Amino acid sequence: MDEGKPALRERLRDKARELGFAAIGVTKADAAPAAGRRLREWLDEGMHGDMLWMAETADRRSSPSGLWPEVRSVISLGMSYAPEADPLALAERPDLGRISVYAQGGDYHDTIKKALKALARWLFAEAPSQLKVFVDTAPVMEKPLAEAAGLGWQGKHTNLVSREDGSWLFLGAIYTSLELEPDIPHRAHCGSCSACLDACPTNAFPAPFRLDARRCISYLTIEHKGPIPEEFRGAIGNRVYGCDDCLAVCPWNRFADAARANRAFLPRAELAAPALADLLALDDPAFRKVFAGSPIKRIGRNRMVRNAAIAAGNSGRAELAPALERLALDEDEVVAEAARWALGRLGAPNGPAAAR
Incomplete structure (x- = not known):
């Protein structure tokens, strides 16, 4: 043939x-x-x-x-x-964590x-x-x-x-190894639009078509293992896994039909809008149970709780302070440091009682 x-x-x-x-x-x-x-x-x-x-x-x-x-x-x-749903809908819900659409x-x-x-x-x-x-x-x-x-x-x-x-x-x-007839390459249709660049909370695009991953919230909350640099923590807001901002604002999304989405990617209720209080309470077994079958499981409990602690620090929610005080004693120093930073942001005591 x-x-x-x-x-x-x-x-x-x-x-x-x-x-x-x-x-x-x-x-x-x-x-x-x-x-x-x-x-x-x-x-x-x-x-x-x-x-x-x-x-x-x-x-x-x-x-x-x-x-x-x-x-x-x-x-x-x-x-x-x-x-x-609108991927940016939870931006004004500081009590909830925002998870990137692809991982819900x-x-x-x-x-x-x-x-x-x-x-x-x-x-x-x-x-x-x-x-x-x-x-x-x-x-x-x-x-x-x-x-x-x-x-x-x-x-x-x-x-x-x-x-x-x-x-x-x-x-x-x-x-x-087949020699198949190729399709015609796609032509770019961005024009003068800069919506995606303008939407980035951390200015991760030094120029159009160039991404500095070191400033990207998706990289910082998923790939980066150590402490998140303080200069980006406020901009992270309530994002606990990834960021959809540059994608969500693209005008071409008005043609995207959710009916074409594979049903395997429909959001799970516990991942669409998780409470920060629940994420702060995760130990390793609970993390594995909640995120079983999700791409989130690969980052492990510590990175997720680190991210949740930073989101809690940005939340203005004093009721999250007790959970953060417990995490300030966490055996993982990256988690503990993030919790102490969050307590300071909330104006809660984070001195000798919360320090390691």
């Missing part, structure tokens, strides 16, 4: 949509040569912060063939998690990898070849490849934007 025939491509798209993908496109393995150069420039400037794995895997990440020399085509896929439902790694494997099995049966599937745990440049495959374009906030699904696409990829 000639793998380049439109009939196979049409069936591939149909099968992808049957498996829950909202978007699919194909590109050549060498279609995004500038991505590797931009990655190295970003790393050289230290904008990856503590994400040392970004530098360690740079050679493999720079191009698909660096990871797998046999690859000839990349099938780029997107699964929608478009929310029904089931773990996207599990859902997408299962669908990618099913699609790869189908493709192998239709056109035998070598295949590899990737979500975001492998050194793959999903966003440049998705842009080259026509799924959308990288906006000024560096995330992918789709005309159909706005800013709400999880990305995955299938690398194949």
Whole structure:
């Protein structure tokens, strides 16, 4: 069978949509040569912060063939998690923690990898070849490849934007040794809009299309393991896991239809609007129970409670002081320091009784 025939491509798209993908496109393995150069420039400037794995895997990440020399085509896929509710709705609820939309439902790694494997099995049966599937745990440049495959374009906030699904696409990829006919790369449609840049609470964008992760709330609350720099703590507000601000304000989201979202990503009640008091009370077993099946589980109890303590310090809620006083004695010094800082913000005693 000639793998380049439109009939196979049409069936591939149909099968992808049957498996829950909202978007699919194909590109050549060498279609995004500038991505590797931009990655190295970003790393050289230290904008990856503590994400040392970004530098360690740079050679493999720079191009698909660096990871797998046999690859000839990349099938780029997107699964929608478009929310029904306004992602910024809890900004005025200091008693609640804000969790990024993508993490309020089931773990996207599990859902997408299962669908990618099913699609790869189908493709192998239709056109035998070598295949590899990737979500975001492998050194793959999903966003440049998705842009080259026509799924959308990288906006000024560096995330992918789709005309159909706005800013709400999880990305995955299938690398194949097949020579597939590529789709037309997507043209950027940001124009003069700077809504995403203007919305960033910590000024994490030194220029359009450039992100300094060290200033990004998503990085600080998820990837960063140590104490969060004090200069960013006030701006974090009540965000306890990630930040949606630059995504949520994108005008293209008005075209995103929540009905296209995969139901696996529907928000769980306990994650859509968790009370800060409940998060401050978490020990390790409770954390594991609450966040089982969620991508949040990978950051562990200490980082979540550190984040909740900072949110509590920003809340103005004196009733959270007793929980913070207990945490000021926590065996994890990063948690204890965050609790002492929060007590100081609330004007509560944090001297000898609360100090270690």
